[in-house]
Amino acid sequence: MAKVRIPTPLRTYTQGSDEVVVAGATVGEVLTNLSQRYDGIGQRLFDKSGAVHRFINIFLNKSDIRREGGLAASVGDDDVISIFPAIAGGR
Amino acid sequence: MLRVQNELFAQMTRWLERAYPGEGCGLMLGTTDGETRTVAAIVEAANLNTERAADRFELDPAAFLEADEIARAEGIDVIGIFHSHPDCPPQASQFDQERAWAGYSYLIVSVVEGASATHQSWVLDGERFIEEPVEVVHG
Numbered sequence: 001m002a003k004v005r006i007p008t009p010l011r012t013y014t015q016g017s018d019e020v021v022v023a024g025a026t027v028g029e030v031l032t033n034l035s036q037r038y039d040g041i042g043q044r045l046f047d048k049s050g051a052v053h054r055f056i057n058i059f060l061n062k063s064d065i066r067r068e069g070g071l072a073a074s075v076g077d078d079d080v081i082s083i084f085p086a087i088a089g090g091r
Numbered sequence: 092m093l094r095v096q097n098e099l100f101a102q103m104t105r106w107l108e109r110a111y112p113g114e115g116c117g118l119m120l121g122t123t124d125g126e127t128r129t130v131a132a133i134v135e136a137a138n139l140n141t142e143r144a145a146d147r148f149e150l151d152p153a154a155f156l157e158a159d160e161i162a163r164a165e166g167i168d169v170i171g172i173f174h175s176h177p178d179c180p181p182q183a184s185q186f187d188q189e190r191a192w193a194g195y196s197y198l199i200v201s202v203v204e205g206a207s208a209t210h211q212s213w214v215l216d217g218e219r220f221i222e223e224p225v226e227v228v229h230g
Contacts, residue, residue: 057152082156089183090143090186091176
């Protein structure tokens, strides 16, 4: 179980909720359960191989999961998973 | 419309001028009322694209975490992104549009020879950017 923070661009999938509580023992399980609960959000989070989409950043508390644990990182009831859009651009 | 107080606008332009000749970037926090976003605070961010900093930016995700935590504590939201186009007009590029997210304002400031010049703001409408008015409020 973990709190999942939803960024503005993805709140259309969560009926406007900016934070939801989702079951799961790992980051991957939580995000998979999130995708099953809210139709369409999974396609924004994961690529076709099942990895986190390269334009999405996932933080477990204050750590980017690409640096610590990845989708296999364990989560507890007090943990917060934040989904952030990867922001880039240029002239 | 993007509404921003002149002091916050100046804080953004100073940060972008410091990044010159590279592209600078940061996040705008505030409130949304219909089509109007009002900036209440900003978070300056590092540009992680060091190889092409002259014409690309990649906003440090740690800054997004910081902005999100501030916004949630203040009961506001991340409402947009600001970045610079060094020695180029503030028109959104194809790459800006491709990497944009719906629901955010994208404020672009042209920084010419190290000094901020013109600015424009853009929002995604479907898959295309449209320009939105910017109101700099003198308070």
